Amino acid sequence: MLSQQFITTVARYHADDRVATKLWSEVEKHYTSGKRYYHTLTHLENLLQELWSLRDCIQNWDCIIFSIAYHDIVYNTLSKDNEEKSAAFAAERLKEISFPVQRIDQCTAQILATKSHTVSQDSDTNFFTDADLSILGADWEVYHEYTKNIRKEYSFYPDLLYKPGRKKVLEHFLSMSRIFKTEQFFSRFEENARKNLLQELQVFSKS
Template sequence: MLKQKFNNLLQTYTQDISLREKLWQEVEKHYASSKRHYHTLLHLENLFGELEPIHGKLEDWDTIQFSIFYHDIIYKSFKSNNEEESALLAADRLCQIGYPEEKTLKCENQILATKSHNFADNDTNFFTDADLSVLGKDWETYAVYYQQIRKEYNLYPDFLYNNGRKKVLEHFLDMENIFKTEYFQNKYENQARLNIEKEFQILDK
């Protein structure tokens, strides 16, 4: 399903079948890495699941789709510049298919926004909210998520990981709203806070 979405998206901008296949194989290779447990192809499917039903609220659906496919294409738990590297790779690949320059810049900025989670334009706010939507799922789903994140950071001992993770959780709890759009606030905000507080208590034991 993801491959078909990707191919359909690319068809608008390039008729080079071999290039489309090459770009898909690159996406698949990165997200299917054995070192990944949460930032996988399933994560991309979940983002599409959140945003496709409301794509009518979005101004530039094509750019958001590219942002979904490329926002975590570079993901190394011991690096702090994954978003920057992913944005650069996305820009290069979009250049290859002749994607408009202003839309490419928009895609780069959306990918970078998944690091800062600052308020931005409407499309970017919906995109980053969808990226965080797992925080507001039922506790069973959330528990699987945080266990998968721990596996991705398994090179760190518990005392280091727990302290770092608690800082991340505190950051979310200190925000006036975790989700920027009214749509996602109504859908996930309350449950997200309950989940985060529960994980924090588990880590604090």
């Protein structure tokens, strides 16, 4: 579904259909890398699914489609600037299709916002980052599978290094007054997300 949305959106700004297909093929290639287990096309489809029912609340749907597609396009678990590189990648490609400069800026801001997931003055950004975190509030079985896939992506780290880092991430989210910024995501996922995070934290404490 995302492929159709992406290609249709690109076509609104560039007359050559081959460009839209080429850009999607590039996105697909990055997200199907053998080193990815969670940050895959499935993750992108989940974001689209979460936001689809809320599209009437979103002011710039085209921007959201591009933010979904490009927000993790650069993903190197050894790097700390994946968001910055992904935003720069998106900006370059969106300039090629003559996407309006103001919207490119909004798209890159949304991608950068996935680094901290803090409240934004832009409501579309809050919807986007909430969707990015929606996995935290999934049923435990789904959440637990997510944690295993994240561990695979960081498999080069021994438990001695991985567990303290993961624990820090869990505690960071639990320390937030609200994990989800929008009422729509807060009401659906906040309570369960905190239960999942605490349960994972308890597993670390026992091991």
